[in-house]
Amino acid sequence: MNAGPRAQPRRREMAAAASGAGRCRISKVGVGRRPSPARVRVAVRLRPFVDGTAGANDSSCVRGLDSCSLEIANWRNHQETLRYQFDAFYGERSSQQDIYAGSVQPILKHLLEGQNASVLAYGPTGAGKTHTMLGSPEQPGVIPRALMDLLQLTREEGAEGRPWCLSVTMSYLEIYQEKVLDLLDPASGDLVIREDCRGNILIPGLMQKPITSFADFERHFLPASRNRTVGATRLNQRSSRSHAVLLVKVDQRERVAPFRQREGKLYLIDLAGSEDNRRTGNKGLRLKESGAINASLFVLGKVVDALNQGLPRVPYRDSKLTRLLQDSLGGSAHSILIANIAPERRFYLDTVSALNFAARSKEVINQPFTNESLQPHALAPIKLSQKELLGPSETKRARGHEEEELGSPESPAAPASADQKLSPLQKLSSMDPAMLERLLSLERLLGSQGSQGTPLLNTPRRERMVLMKTVEEKDLEIERLKMKQKELEAKVLAQEAADPKEKENCSPTMLRPLARRTVTVAKPLKKAVVMPLQLIQEQAASPNAEIHILKKRGRKRKLESLDASEQSEENAEDCWELQISPELLARGRQKILDLLNEGSARDLCSLQRIGKKKAQLIVGWRELHGPFSQVEDLERVQGISGKQLQSFVKANILGLLGLAAGQRSSPS
Ligand code: ADP
Ligand code: MG
DSSP states (O other): OBOOOOOOHHHHHHHHHHSHHHHHGGGGOOTTOOOOOEEOEEEEEEOOOSTTOOOTTSOOSEEEOSSSEEEEEOTTOTTOEEEEEOSEEEOTTOOHHHHIIIIIHHHHGGGGGTOEEEEEEESSTTSSHHHHHTBOSSSBOHHHHHHHHHHHHHHHHTSTTSSEEEEEEEEEEEEETTEEEETTSGGGOBOOOEEOTTSOEEOTTOOOEEESSHHHHHHHHHHHHHHHHHHHHHHTSGGGGSEEEEEEEEEEEESSTTOEEEEEEEEEEEOOOOSOGGGTTOOHHHHHHHHHHHHHHHHHHHHHHHHHHTOSOOOGGGSHHHHHTTTTSSSSEEEEEEEEEOOSGGGHHHHHHHHHHHHHHTTOEEOOOOOEEEOGGGGHHHHHHHHHHSOHHHHHHHHHHHHHHHTOTTOOSHHHHHHTTOTTGGGGGGSOHHHHHHHHHHHHHHHHHTOOSOOSSOOOHHHHHHHHHHHHHHHHHHHHHHHHHHHHHHHHHHHHHHOHHHHHHSOHHHHSOOSSSSEEEOOOOOOEEEEEHHHHHHHHHOTTOOOEEOEEOOOOEEEOOGGGHHHHHHHGGGGEEOOOOHHHHHHHHHHHHHHHHHOOHHHHHTSTTOOHHHHHHHHHHHHHHOSOSSGGGGGGSTTOOHHHHHHHHHHHHHHHHTEEEEEEOOOO
């Protein structure tokens, strides 16, 4: 018979979701990471008979079947056995190294990913929990082996040149009669267990010792263990009646951008004996202890059941132990439960009870995630802009706190100096300091939640630099355009000063420089005044002198560049149409006709668009056909088309009439 309950997958999900830590898990998922479910792993270790207790009357009631399963006699029916299957089964001959390498070592790597891990030794008193967790100098257990490996791992991963800087701290506590006692600082008394806004379980005031080597660890751990042993001697087996919790924290800080930080917690727990104290006949203090132990382990059983059944409320808070294990059971940790059992018949009921608990535990689903956020100094430059807002006294007051954050030995100095160039972000300095502080808190929260939403302030450094570069370029361009505008304004003012009348003839819009380099605009209206030379003199006397205006054809042109004004003036020639009074036109045509009929070839060459060859052709035609009766007769001359005639008349009429170009507005 397989005694392990079979929970439905949906029930497991509900169970995980129902856990307190589960509710908060999203808030701690690293950017882009989704929590992947991890079932609580369960291993069973059967210890050998100790001190030659095996005899004819005390044969083993448990037998291993393979590396994952075992069977135990069914006390209700001696013909049957109860069979259990777990993730691993370690028999009497298994070594400390087998347990460690098979079930504990594989989860250590998660600590370096910023995830939590827990190892719990469960079972009745005398079944080998302490042996498994602590062992002896000859046979070191899980704790010394894990510490040795973890310190080695952190040394390698945190070595110079690696992206992360790692540090390890240890705390060691005991839960005895529902009191949390600091074994590294026994005078501290009962400590409280709290949960922060991100669902992290923490114990304020708990001593944390930094450790860099195994010798460091031993220096703190051995006296602390003696604190416990002294108690055990005085109180007779107190150590079996308390839960011993070794907490090892691995803190990681990224040395390069984006300067993330991660924290992985490892709980190594030697639980109090799970035997049924009602059967022991305890009285007095022992009964009180039993009650406390029963309460903790009873609640632990209820927590496991609630998780398995997907109950809406998981009673973590009903005992100190379960409150502490909140993120190890149905929470954020990679957890391994090692159920220790003994072969002796006198342990039979406690062994069955332990195996049933272990079987229920293996159905619990955890949701491990990376506990990651940005290091405080990564946001410090923005705080600096806030500091700019403060007066000198406030700045001085604020500096203490900032230096504390920036002065961490692991904090590289580079980001602060580089980020001081964040001119666009410094616009935040115009923000209310209280609002800015709130934004920063929100930013930290979102960062730790791995929010996919709009980042507020923690634009990744690379994107931020690109953004800043673009803004800088834009600033430079604006500056350059402003300079150009000033130059143009100065030029126009100088022209106005030199000739104030011109102002009247010029459209004010022509003086205004354009804000952008490339823009489509209508060409401004140009005026050209053309008048005969004698009229110029007459105009001086008479304000009603006749003028002739060049009218715009109404063509639009794209303005290429402000510097192209010279060229645009030349091109503008095509845009204008000459209008001359009919009287002047008739006079001009007559003059041309006279020259055509009377002029020599040389005279004709003086005309516009008439070369030597054409002049000879005209003279030849005249000799052959007689005088030209009108200018249009030129069309008959070989090589002169009607179109050419038009431009010929236009080109020559002014010169022959003695006309001169008068005032002409200067283009912009
Ligand atoms: P618990 O902590 O569960 O009360 P202990 O670890 O103190 O139990 O073990 C009780 C006794 O059994 C100790 O003397 C211990 O050395 C011994 N023992 C436990 N497990 C083993 C094992 N696997 N091999 C040899 N001796 C063991
Ligand atoms: Mg023990």
